[in-house]
Amino acid sequence: MTLDVAAIRADFPILSRTVRGGRPLVYLDSGATSQKPVQVLDAERAFYQQHNSAAHRGAHLLGEEATDAYESARARVAAFIGAGPGEIVFTKNATEAINLVAYAMGNAGSVGPGDEILVTEMEHHANLVPWQQLCERTGATLRWFRVTPEGTLDLDLDLITERTKIVAVTHQSNVTGAIPPVAEIARAAHEQGALVLADGAQSVPHQPVDVAALGVDFLAFSGHKMLAPYGIGVLFGRAEALEAMPPFLFGGSMIEVVRMEGSTFLPPPQRFEPGVPPAAQAVGLAAACDYLSALGMANVAAHEESLTAYALDTLSALGGVRILGPLTTKDRGGAVSFDVTGVHPHDVGQILDEFGVAVRADHHCAAPLHRALGVAASTRASFYVYNTPEEVDTLAEAIRHAQRFFGVR
Amino acid sequence: MQVESMYQQIILDHYRNPHHKGLREPFNAEVHHVNPVCGDEVTLRVALENVAGEPVVADLSYDALGCSISQASASVMSDLVVGKAVAEAMTISQAFLELMQSKGEGSPDEGVLEDAVAFAGVSKYPARIKCALLGWMAWKDATAQALEGYSASDAR
Secondary structure, eight states: OOOOOHHHHHHHHHHHHHHHGGOOOEETTTTOOOOHHHHHHHHHHHHHIIIIIIITOOHHHHHHHHHHHHHHHHHHHHHTTTOOOGGGESSSSHHHHHHHHHEEEEEEEHHOOOOOOEEEEEGGGTTTTHHHHHHHHHHEEEEOOBBOOTSSSSOGGGOOOOOOEEEEEEESOOTTOOOOHHHHHHHHHHHHHHHEEEETHHHTTTSOHHHHTTTOOOEEEESTTTTOOEEEEEEEOOOOOTTOOSSSSSSSSSHHHEEEEEEEOOTTTTOOOOSSSHHHHHHHHHHHHHHHHHHHHHHHHHHHHHHHHHHHHHHHHHEEEEEEESSTTTTOOOEEEEEEEEEEHHHHHHHHTTTTTOOOOOOOOHHHHHTTTOOOOEEEEEOTOOHHHHHHHHHHHHHHHHHHHHHOO | GGGGGSSOOOHHHHHHHSSSOOOOOOOOOOEEETTTTTTOEEEEEEEEEEETTEEEEEEEEEEEEOOOOHHHHHHHHHHHTTTTHHHHHHHHHHHHHHHHHTTTTTOHHHHGGGGGGGGGGGGGGGGHHHHHHHHHHHHHHHHHHHHHHHHHHHHO
16 A cells, blocks of 8 residues: 555644745655654643653552553554563663663673674664673674675674674664665574674664564664654563663662662563653654554555655666665665765755755764765665655755756766 | 855865865874764874964965865865964964854954855854864864974974
8 A cells, every 4th residue: 555645744744844945845864863743742742731740650640640651652662563562671762772782781791702792884883882882891802794885784694603692783774775684694693692683773663573573682773763752762672681681770660679788670671761761752652653553564665665766766867976775675775875976965965955855964873884885974865754756856956956066067 | 046155156166176285294293183973084284483483384284085165164274374473373263263153144354364254154054164164173283282392392
């Protein structure tokens, strides 16, 4: 079923505003953060207006309602990715979720000299730097899969050995859109007794994700990239994997018995959620999951695939534009990064902005990947449920203008 | 288009044909500055000489990777500071910084900033101010370092 994009756009008030020069907004930066539909904004507002109080504490009706709202949100988010409610830890964002696992592994003493942590050259800094730091703290060694000149993963499974403690890999590159074979990597890692963490920040918002089919131990993602508010993210952890992990952050809500001499901790997921929980944000995220489920994630993926195919064709046809990453939609999501020959991404972005086209123009927090592809930075258009082929046409027109303006075509 | 108020012809000219570019000897200090957001970088060298007891910028050379604004700004800066007393060059640098912080409301003194007044439009685009300042910040840093060595030896 195709999406009714006009009806969807009506749910996003921001899409009807104008930008520089009174031009309509062409928002092609959902890879950085998505826009929010009224259904999500209303859900968050309704929580604050009707039920606001501190979840998991308070001897009053509002406390019960807030707790119900928060735990119901957990169950809906769990269902969205095929997990159990106890396997969903709410965090600030995907970055914090990844740091949680890295710190917990360090706290558990489960990595040390001689052990290896395996990442990839295509990671967002959020799924690279926490592992570099874990290695620095523990004496473990960081290793990585390289990328091919096409920006896909150079899958050398021999890198996974009995020394590997965890494999941390993106489920969809935020730069090239490439989708690595995470399930295959997970099987190989489990054969060697290693854990597997997938960075789902760019996959969960855009394609159907089932954690059982993916076969990973951990999946991290952010609410704000999937129509939900800022300040809420998710760490999915397989029940046994979470159970085996010590806490990362400490304080109220995560303890069992506290004495001056020491404390014991609650089971997961509460063990990993110290402090008053972000119930309104969790409610917003659950509303976003409901919104996406109503559209159907397979339909969302199909819509983005058709936009991506159109963008790849249109941009390739311009001449003087090098697309970073796969040139077809096979194993590829809707992030289209490109280099306009002879024009710096900042300058491309500036001209695009003049056309009302919002893109990202820098290294997209993936400097090693850009280095591997031989560029310092790039311009990225990224698509979501509300984007149209006409917006891709405006993008192409603006790129042509940038080429003329800087005298390269 | 409004954006043309930022991309003045003089900026595009300096971008295509940058002045004083390339790293040269001798120099008193070398610095490497980056814009962490976009990965743009500049390596910049400053050579000072003693003219009648006052430090003067004898040469400024640089190698840079970046957008039109950062490249052109470094080029214009090199024209402005080479041959000037360090104290005067610092005054120009301060005037440029103030222009960049003016949010498009500044009235730059062309007598002080010369070609650099062309960057007035950049101050309306907060994301690009760092680009325009990349070379200037590197120059200030390199000159401060060069002055330390300079005081010790009193001459190059």
